[in-house]
Amino acid sequence: MKVLLAVSHVPDTTSKIRFVNKDSEFDKTDIQYIISPFDELALTRLLQIKEQIGGMHITAVTVGGADVDPTIRKALAIGADDAVRVDAEPTDALFVARQIAEVFKNGEFDFVMTGKESIDFTGNQVGEMVAEFLNIPSVASAASLELNGNIATIIREIDGGKEVIETPMPFVTSGQKGIAKEPRIPNMRGIMMARKKPLNVVPAVEQAAHTKVVKFTMPESRGACKMIDADNPAELIRLLHEEAKVL
Amino acid sequence: MDFNLSEEHLMIQKAARDFARTELLPGVIERDDNAIKPIEQIKRMQELGFMGMMVDPKYGGGGMDTISYVLAMEEISKVDSSASVMMSVNNSLVCWGLENYGTEAQKQKYLVPLASGKAIGAFALSEPEAGSDATKQHTIAKDMGDHYVVNGIKNWITNGSDSQYYIVIAHTHPEKGHKGINAFIIEKDTPGFTVGPHENKMGMRGSHTHALMFQDCKVPKENRIGDDGFGFKFAMNTLNGGRIGIAAQALGIGQGALDLAIQYSKERKAFGKEIGHHQAIAFKLADMHTEMEAARLLIHKAAWLKDQHKDYGMAGAIAKYHAAEAAMHVTTEAVQIHGGYGYVKEYHVERLMRDAKLTQIYEGTSEIQQIVISRGLLRD
Amino acid sequence: MSVLVYTENWDGKFKKATWELISYGKAIAEQLGVPVFALTIGDVADDQLNELGKYGAEKVYHVKGEKVSKFVAASYTHAISEVAKQVGAKVVMFDHNFTGRSLAPRLAVRLDAGTVSGVVALPSSYEPFVVKRSVYSGKAFVEMQIDSEVKILSLMPNSYKVSENPIPISIEAIDLDIADELLKAVPVRVEKIEGKIPLTEAEIIVSAGRGMKASDNWGMIEELASILGAGLACSRPVSDEGWRGHDEHVGQTGKLVHPNLYFAIGISGAIQHLAGVNSSKVMVAINNDVEAPFFEAAHYGIVGDAFEIVPKLIEAVKEFKAAQ
Numbered sequence: 001m002k003v004l005l006a007v008s009h010v011p012d013t014t015s016k017i018r019f020v021n022k023d024s025e026f027d028k029t030d031i032q033y034i035i036s037p038f039d040e041l042a043l044t045r046l047l048q049i050k051e052q053i054g055g056m057h058i059t060a061v062t063v064g065g066a067d068v069d070p071t072i073r074k075a076l077a078i079g080a081d082d083a084v085r086v087d088a089e090p091t092d093a094l095f096v097a098r099q100i101a102e103v104f105k106n107g108e109f110d111f112v113m114t115g116k117e118s119i120d121f122t123g124n125q126v127g128e129m130v131a132e133f134l135n136i137p138s139v140a141s142a143a144s145l146e147l148n149g150n151i152a153t154i155i156r157e158i159d160g161g162k163e164v165i166e167t168p169m170p171f172v173t174s175g176q177k178g179i180a181k182e183p184r185i186p187n188m189r190g191i192m193m194a195r196k197k198p199l200n201v202v203p204a205v206e207q208a209a210h211t212k213v214v215k216f217t218m219p220e221s222r223g224a225c226k227m228i229d230a231d232n233p234a235e236l237i238r239l240l241h242e243e244a245k246v247l
Numbered sequence: 248m249d250f251n252l253s254e255e256h257l258m259i260q261k262a263a264r265d266f267a268r269t270e271l272l273p274g275v276i277e278r279d280d281n282a283i284k285p286i287e288q289i290k291r292m293q294e295l296g297f298m299g300m301m302v303d304p305k306y307g308g309g310g311m312d313t314i315s316y317v318l319a320m321e322e323i324s325k326v327d328s329s330a331s332v333m334m335s336v337n338n339s340l341v342c343w344g345l346e347n348y349g350t351e352a353q354k355q356k357y358l359v360p361l362a363s364g365k366a367i368g369a370f371a372l373s374e375p376e377a378g379s380d381a382t383k384q385h386t387i388a389k390d391m392g393d394h395y396v397v398n399g400i401k402n403w404i405t406n407g408s409d410s411q412y413y414i415v416i417a418h419t420h421p422e423k424g425h426k427g428i429n430a431f432i433i434e435k436d437t438p439g440f441t442v443g444p445h446e447n448k449m450g451m452r453g454s455h456t457h458a459l460m461f462q463d464c465k466v467p468k469e470n471r472i473g474d475d476g477f478g479f480k481f482a483m484n485t486l487n488g489g490r491i492g493i494a495a496q497a498l499g500i501g502q503g504a505l506d507l508a509i510q511y512s513k514e515r516k517a518f519g520k521e522i523g524h525h526q527a528i529a530f531k532l533a534d535m536h537t538e539m540e541a542a543r544l545l546i547h548k549a550a551w552l553k554d555q556h557k558d559y560g561m562a563g564a565i566a567k568y569h570a571a572e573a574a575m576h577v578t579t580e581a582v583q584i585h586g587g588y589g590y591v592k593e594y595h596v597e598r599l600m601r602d603a604k605l606t607q608i609y610e611g612t613s614e615i616q617q618i619v620i621s622r623g624l625l626r627d
Numbered sequence: 628m629s630v631l632v633y634t635e636n637w638d639g640k641f642k643k644a645t646w647e648l649i650s651y652g653k654a655i656a657e658q659l660g661v662p663v664f665a666l667t668i669g670d671v672a673d674d675q676l677n678e679l680g681k682y683g684a685e686k687v688y689h690v691k692g693e694k695v696s697k698f699v700a701a702s703y704t705h706a707i708s709e710v711a712k713q714v715g716a717k718v719v720m721f722d723h724n725f726t727g728r729s730l731a732p733r734l735a736v737r738l739d740a741g742t743v744s745g746v747v748a749l750p751s752s753y754e755p756f757v758v759k760r761s762v763y764s765g766k767a768f769v770e771m772q773i774d775s776e777v778k779i780l781s782l783m784p785n786s787y788k789v790s791e792n793p794i795p796i797s798i799e800a801i802d803l804d805i806a807d808e809l810l811k812a813v814p815v816r817v818e819k820i821e822g823k824i825p826l827t828e829a830e831i832i833v834s835a836g837r838g839m840k841a842s843d844n845w846g847m848i849e850e851l852a853s854i855l856g857a858g859l860a861c862s863r864p865v866s867d868e869g870w871r872g873h874d875e876h877v878g879q880t881g882k883l884v885h886p887n888l889y890f891a892i893g894i895s896g897a898i899q900h901l902a903g904v905n906s907s908k909v910m911v912a913i914n915n916d917v918e919a920p921f922f923e924a925a926h927y928g929i930v931g932d933a934f935e936i937v938p939k940l941i942e943a944v945k946e947f948k949a950a951q
Contacts, residue, residue, distance in 0.1 A: 013879050013899050017766040037880050070254045077258055093742070094735060116728075119764055119879060123744050125732040128700065132736035137812030138700050140729045143873065154812075157874060158725045159827065160637070161819035163698075167812035177866075177881050178873040185265050188296030188309035191258045210741025210775035214757055217768045219905060225912070225922045230931030234943040236911065239927060241947065244909045246831075246888040514918045 001056045001147075002107065003046055005080060006100050006114035006126060007039040008090075009064055009071040013119065019216040026120075026216070035074055038115025040183035042175035045145055046113060047079045047184060053147065057081050059107065063090040063099045069199065077186035077194040088204035091212070093121075097129030098207035104134060110169045111152065116141050116176040127174035137171040143178035252318070259315045263322035266295060271327040278329065278453040279598050282445070284409065285330045285453050292330065293364025297323070298337045302346055306354055307363030313488075313550035317495035321543075324499025325506065328602040329453030331496050336405045337361060339492040341368030341414055344430070344485040348473050357412050357432055366411040370489075371401035371459055372482050381416070381482055382425040386461065388417035395419070395431065395471070397439075397464040403609070407457025408442050411435050415461070416482050419475065428478035432470040439464040450601030487560045489610050490567040491549045497567070497606035498542045501574035504581035504599040505535045511585055511594075522584070531580050538573035545569055561623040568616035571606040578603040630656040631716035633707055634665045634679060634687070635726050639672060644722050644828050646682050646789040651749065651782050652720045653683030653792050658753050659717060664688060666710050668695050668703060673798060680796030682789065687798050688714070694805040698726065702809040704733040709803060711738060716777060723781035724827050731781045741773035747786040747885075747906070764879040764902035783885055784828040785908075826877065829858030832886045834877060834904070836862035838893020838914060838933055842870035847937045848892065854944050860884065862894045878903035893933045896921025913937070 011017075011031045018027040035043075043058070050056040060075035060083040062068055072083045084107075086099040104112055112131075117124045124140070131138030143162065144155035154173055156163045186194075228236045241247040252260070271288055278285055292298055300316045302308020309315075316338060324331040345358040360366035377383045386399025397417055404413075413433045420427030433440060443458035473481055509532060512523030522528045549562035578600035582589035589596045607613045632652040634645050649665065656663045665679045665687040676687050690706045707730060711719050719734060721727030723745045735742035746758045747768070755772050758780060762769045826832060833852040839845065852859045859875055866876035877884050879899040889907035893914060894900060901924050904910065912925035915932050922928045929936055 011763075013764075013902075017763045019767070070257070073254065074258060093732065097732075097736070121762055122764060122883060123732075124728040125735075125742065125744060128729055128732035129736050131700070132704065132733040135808075136701075138729065138733065139812055140700070141725055156725070158698075158817070159825040160823060161817060162874075163814045164816040164818070165812050165814050171812060177876055181867075182269055183265075185262050185269075185295060186258065187294065188259065188262075188300055188311060188315075189304070191255055191262065192304070192310055194258070195255070210735075210739075211743060211771050211773050214770040214772050216762070217759075217770070219765075219768065222924065222926060225925045225928045227922075228927060228929050230929050230936055231939075233929065233936055233940040234946065236927055236929065236940070237943045237947045240888065240909065240911070244888075244926065246909045247947070514920065516918065 002109045003056060003058050004100070004104050004107065004109040004112045005039070005043055005046060005058055005060050005075070006112065006130070007043070007060050007062050007072060007075050008036045008115075008118040008120075009033050009062060009068040010036045010118050010120040013037070023215045023217065024213060033068075033071055035071055036115050036118040036120075037183060038117060038119070038175055040078070040115070041177070041180045042113045042115050043075060043078055043080065044180035044182070044184040045175060048180065049145070049147055050079075059084060059109070061086070061100055061103050063088055063096045063204070065089065072199065073194045074186070076197045076199070077191045078184050079186070079190060080197075082198040082200070084200050084202060086204050087201050091209035093123050093125035093129060094211075095207045095209045097126045098133055099204050100126070100130045101133035102205050103202070104130070112170070112172040113145075114172075114174045116174040127172050131172035134170070134172070137167045139165050139167060139171065139173045141176045142173045143176055145173060145175070145179060252314070256315055256318055259311070260318045260322060262295070263297070263319040266291070266297075267323050267326040271323065271330055275327050276592050276595070276598070278327075280452075280592065282447070282452040282455070284455055285327060285333075288327070288330050289333055289367070289409070292334060296364065297334055298364050298367070299342050299362025300338055302342050302358065302362035306346065307359045308342065312554045313491060314547060314554065317491060317546050317550045320492055320495035321499040321502060324496040325503030327453065328496055328500050329451045331499065332405055332451055332454045333367070333409070335489070335492040335496055336370055337368050339489040340370035340485050341412070343488050344370070344414060344472065344481060345432075347484075348477070348481055350469070352469065353432060353472070361412065367406050367409050368412045368414065369404050369406040369410040370485070371404050371413055371415045373401065373403045375400060375402050381479065384416060384418040384428055386415070386417040387421070388419050388429055388431060388466065390419055394468055395466045397431065397433065397461045397466055399461055401459040403446070404457050404459050405454055407459060408445065408455055413459065414472070415459070416478050423476065425479040426476045428482070429475065430472040430478040430481045431466050432472065433461075433464065433466055437464050437466065448605075450598070450603070450605050486610060487563055488553060490563040490616075491546060491553065491559070493606055493610045494542070494546045494549070494563070494567040494570040497570035497574035497603065498539065498546055500599050500603045500606065501535075501542065501570070501577035502539050504578040504596050505532070505539055507594070507596055508532065508535065508581040508584045511588075528584055531584060535577045535580055538577055542566070542570040542573045561620060564611070564616045564619040564623075567611065568613055568620065571603070571613055574603040574606055628659075628661045628715045628717050630659065630661060630663045630718045630720065631711050631714055632663060632665050632684065632720045633727070633730065634667045635722060635724070636667055636669055636671045636675070639670055640675060641678060642828070643789065644724070644784045645679075647784065647787050648720055648722055648782055649679060649682035649684055650790045650792070651787040652718070653790075654749055655718055656683070658750075661717060662686070664714055664716075666690070666707060668706055670696075676798050677796055681791055681793045683792035683794060684796055685794060687796060688801050689798055690801045690803055692802070694810065697814050699810055699812055699814075700729040700733055701812070702805045704730055704737060705805060705809050706803050707734055708737040710801060711777070719777065719779045721779070721781040723783045724825070727781040731779050735779050738777045738779070739775065740777040740779050741775040742779035742781075743771045743773060744781045745783045746780045747783050749787070761906050765883060765905040766902055785830055785885055785887055824856065824858040826858045826860055826875070826882055826884050829884070829886050831855050831857035831888045831890075832860050832877070832884055832907070833857045833890045833892070834860035834862065834894060835865065835892040835933075836894030837864045838895075839865070839870075844934070845871070847941065851890070851937055851941050851944070854941060854948065857890070858886070862900050891921050891925065892937065894921055895919045896924055
């Protein structure tokens with residue numbers, strides 16, 4: 001079984017967010033990059049399944065310049081078997097999804113997995129777009145994935161509950177919290193092997209991006225926290241009603 | 248000159264950091280409090296390959312350099328130095344000694360399980376009457392022709408009750424002084440070998456330290472490491488490398504305390520501002536950071552020399568001496584910065600301070616490092 | 628030409644988020660000088676459909692039948708795409724909820740359209756078309772320009788005020804042929820959690836952290852949430868400990884939420900947690916540690932023992948509700 005895992009390269013969760021170039025670009029100075037945590041959870045789940053059923057080949061794919069190689073090699077260190085980097089700046093979700101769909105078409109994969117969103121743009125878009133480019137089923141926000149032969153059983157979170165979905169291969173699913181408990185920590189052997197695993201760099205196919213960043217802005221800073229006496233929570237309710245007008 | 252860490256180094260550092268945060272931090276206070284061994288955690292460290300990092304992959308190790316090892320050591324020691332001392336002994340004393348001086352048969356039989364995480368090892372040099380002065384071994388290994396018979400007591404042995412294999416230093420020819428010393432691999436189940444109760448220590452309480460008793464223990468000839476009389480050199484060479492690991496442990500303990508002190512200094516307010524904005528605290532932090540950064544550079548240099556197969560004896564001693572002293576100072580200051588909170592267990596820094604003390608004592612006290620360093624300076 | 632709003636229904640009913648979406652669509656449509664049409668899929672009674680007119684929808688396209696009785700992303704995308712083409716939609720709108728997150732991206736590929744998800748305000752410009760959304764897990768906002776002919780947006784719940792704009796509405800039933808090819812990923816079972824308010828659309832969220840000490844202590848948190856009509860959430864350590872389900876974990880690696888009012892009880896306020904809740908309009912922190920970072924982010928704070936404060940707060944809310 002061959003699985004394509006799409007990973008994105010994002011600033012570490014503790015990063016301070018700053019912008020440059022008249023607030024049109026993210027300031028990469030001193031930023032540590034990681035695999036987006038939801039992608040890491042998805043990979044962890046795939047490895048668990050692989051250990052259970054055997055015979056699974058996991059290809060990690062990402063879109064980016066050579067600067068993202070360490071991030072994709074991290075996926076190899078954790079346990080992906082090989083990797084593909086589509087050599088292009090990831091301009092927008094549509095562009096990225098198209099590239100991943102092309103890699104899928106060229107590789108006889110059985111399904112695609114990714115995280116529900118990258119933690120930088122949090123768009124929740126790429127997985128579903130890949131499915132539509134390939135004209136195959138998709139299940140977003142998967143909180144559980146089990147494989148049974150050619151059928152996947154996926155639990156998807158929906159508003160006010162969850163839905164159990166069965167889909168034949170091929171399909172696309174994006175993992176969210178719960179798909180695996182903790183992201184897997186690579187073992188030392190895996191880290192040393194990462195460079196020995198194939199990382200194929202392929203050119204991008206043409207795909208117009210339809211969105212672009214105009215500028216970034218920071219949230220307005222809040223005033224000082226108004227402290228209320230612990231013996232008088234009724235005062236809090238009054239303020240929430242009369243001052244903040246949220247009750 | 249290149250101070251950059253490689254991609255693999257960064258990955259190892261991150262893996263060790265993530266492991267320490269997610270798997271060592273939970274319960275670390277309780278384990279220290281009740282002197283509970285981190286058994287499950289050590290098992291995970293074996294799975295992740297932290298217990299045989301530098302061993303050649305053909306013997307089941309990670310095939311990593313010493314820089315990788317000190318990076319992992321620092322991260323793990325920031326959180327739990329009981330786990331890291333167990334790691335240190337297995338990596339830099341037991342595995343390193345066997346890989347460098349063992350026969351192929353010894354490597355296959357002992358190194359492979361030790362490096363691949365299937366067994367733990369201990370290194371037994373200290374005795375009740377012989378700590379820093381390793382030339383005076385009271386443990387005797389009598390040559391009986393086809394085997395040795397070992398009698399004596401070893402003290403302060405890390406991994407004392409967790410190991411399957413023990414490297415034991417003993418005198419075969421007391422009349423020859425240190426040239427009559429040998430090192431042996433003794434298996435846990437050897438008749439006549441018993442492990443005493445663990446010591447009730449001040450710090451690193453999760454790591455159990457034991458006395459080992461040998462009474463007419465029969466040890467096969469093929470379990471001697473190196474030629475007859477090689478034991479002292481074996482022990483000294485092994486400890487040379489071990490110092491780098493303990494230096495990295497001391498660094499981790501100090502850095503862990505410094506990180507907590509910085510965080511606390513940003514959060515805790517006194518006299519209307521964060522205490523970090525009071526110069527008394529700010530300057531302490533500056534000193535602490537400087538000491539830690541110096542320790543790190545000394546350690547990385549010693550590790551680099553070792554990886555380049557250059558003489559690292561002096562560099563290792565300097566690194567260990569400075570890192571241990573710095574760790575003691577930095578952890579004490581971290582407690583001071585935390586004030587009353589620093590003195591209670593919940594805030595971690597008092598534990599780190601107790602742990603730091605041991606780095607000034609074991610694998611060569613600070614005074615022994617001073618001897619090594621000064622002898623190096625005064626040698627003609 | 629039109630603005631087409633996909634109005635999801637829950638067992639045949641619409642919600643406040645639906646009215647927000649229509650109101651938002653109407654405001655855009657006025658700027659573009661085109662009408663707003665709604666599209667709904669599944670069984671919805673006409674009187675409920677007529678409600679859409681109250682907020683400005685001129686017409687509702689109603690797709691129903693056995694083949695669309697269950698949500699399947701591919702088939703719903705197909706249905707919406709067919710209607711969007713038929714009505715010459717310039718802008719297609721979704722709620723940024725679990726359904727919208729599946730449909731908007733798929734539709735964007737279908738229509739070769741630019742899409743921006745989780746929009747939080749009306750476009751700041753129409754030529755070029757620029758909308759605002761939050762990025763970096765709520766640590767910043769970005770203004771995104773969409774250049775394609777058709778634009779697809781998903782609107783963050785609670786970010787646009789409902790405004791009534793009643794006009795007569797017509798209903799047009801649409802009969803669509805859905806190929807079996809599009810019905811592969813089929814829900815075999817739905818488990819509804821009754822009485823629980825989805826966090827992504829909750830106006831008020833009551834969230835509690837490790838300060839609650841044990842899962843047994845959640846009774847008062849549940850009670851407070853219940854009388855406030857609030858969604859229940861928790862911090863990461865709480866879900867990691869298994870005290871509460873992962874579905875309640877909010878924060879950077881859990882759910883990103885944006886209620887009008889967020890109560891953080893016994894949550895210290897780690898940067899990753901704040902990132903997930905920062906776009907709440909008003910935040911209240913209750914913590915016994917005056918140094919808890921959450922007080923830096925909160926609008927209102929109470930320092931003290933949650934076990935004493937929460938019961939008093941419950942009483943205060945009850946009195947407030949009674950007085951209303």
